[in-house]
Every structure is written in structure tokens, then in C-alpha cells.
Amino acid sequence: MKSLAELQALRDKMKNNMGIRNDDEAKARIVVGMATCGIAAGARPVLAAFTDEVSKRGLNDVAVGQTGCIGICQYEPVAEVFMPGQEKVTYVKMTEEKARRVVAEHIVNGNVVTEYTIGANAK
């Protein structure tokens, strides 16, 4: 069973690893809408998928966080991606699978996944 001793070991590993993420220096930032509308639509697993994918790929300079309701509740779960020098990209009706693809194609390779953006989904 997980214990505080295990957390201690984890801390020592992190401290030895120079790549501790500092949110202030993050290269890219992903935020998931976590208001009532987002949560009800499935934001929690989307947030977890973003975190897991970023962690698995060792992307220490990518920050994953939350935002509130941005007023497009019908498109939740919504995720926004901020990359330095680029305009914000808003992804809508997100799922765990879509989140993993956004990390691979947009964050890693720099190609916006146009089919998931609000522009491609707005009617």
C-alpha cells in the first residue's frame, strides 16, 4: 500500500532530476474547463488524460491546469492550448483519446488538430 515513505522516495528522485517543472517557465500551457458544465460533460478524465500523456512523454515544460466556464457550455469539455508566440487554440467536445492526440500532434509536433477546434465544430 502507498505510504509516506514512498512519497519520500519519489521526492528524492525528483530532487535529483533537474527537470522539475516550473509552471512559470512552461513552454506550453493546457487548461481544461472545470466549472459545473465542464465537470458534468466529462472534464475530469480529460484533465487526467492530458496530465498522463504529458507525464508519459516526459514533457517537463508543459503545464496542465484548469480554467472556469468560458461561456460555451454546449461545447464542453473544452481545453485551451497556449503556446508561446502562437494564438490560443480552443478545442471542444474533448475526450481522453482527443486529449492524447492533441498532446502528440499539437504540443509535440506543433500541428493544430483542426478538426477538434471550435472553428471546425461551431454551427
Next chain:
Amino acid sequence: MQELSLNILDIAENSVKAKASLVEITVEEDEAADLMRIIIADNGCGMTPEVVARVSDPFYTTRTTRKVGLGVPFVKMACEMTGGTFSIDSTVGEGTTLRASLGLHNIDRSPLGDIASTIASLVQCNPDIDFVYTHRTGEGEMCADTREFRAVLEGVPLSNPEVVSFIREYIAEHLTEIKGGLI
């Protein structure tokens, strides 16, 4: 909401909005009283009695992006449809405590669901706030306290993905130990 842990996530976000530095979430499965009790207590900015009286109204919200506020009404509905009760106590400058009780074996009660992910999400998104999760069943009690984790971490942020995974698994495993969240 599909599970109560999502309601808890939603309500705890209100505590975050209220600039709380400590949010205590307690779930109790009381077989003798046939009740599941959920308490979410924060030390945030609190609300005036006028606001408390209105937060259960779906057409009340402090937001400007939309005209409805469904977080609190959803919890109230979840309680009342299982014969439970719901109340909010709040004092401006001191904090807010939401108490919900639901019929433990009532057919209309949603399952608690993945509470470990709820707490992990809260910690990840708000690493500067302390969260205490306590769960009681007939088998015993478990507690996960970020103040304890923070002391061990010595400056490594609670939002670190590996730390977040640890917290999620810590809660899930300790819950299993006391057979929590199974019904």
C-alpha cells in the same frame, strides 16, 4: 452529474473560488443510520445570509458568462431525491460548510464514484491550497492530508504529475482497505 465525486469536485471548486487555503472533504458511510454524509468545509471568504439563501436557486450565479448556476442545486437535488438533507452554513470572512446527507441504500442515490481522481484533480489544479480527504466506513477511517504530503515533499510541487498519481493511488488504496466507496 453521473457520480457524487463529480458533485464534490464541482463544490470544492467553489471553495477555490472563495480563496480558501484549506478545504476539508469528508465522506461517511453510516450503515446504522442508512446515510451517506458528505461534508465540504472551507476557510474561504464565506457568504452573506442573503447569498446563502439564493445559492440553491438554479437561476442565481455570480458568473457573468452565463445566467444559470447549477452546482449547488445539483447537490441539493441529489440529496433530496434519496430522502436526504442538505444545508449550507457560511460566515463572511470565516468560511463555508456544506453538509449533504443521502440515503445510503436508496436506489436513487448516485454512486460515490472515483473520489480519488476528484481529489487528485483538485490538488493538481490548486497546488497552493491544502486539501484534507477523510473517509469513514464501518471498517475504519482513512485520511489524505496535503499538509502532510507537502511536508514530505520539501518544495517539490504537489502539481507534479508523478506526485498527483501518487496521491490518487494513495487514496484509492487506503479506501479499498476500509471498503470505502463500494456501495
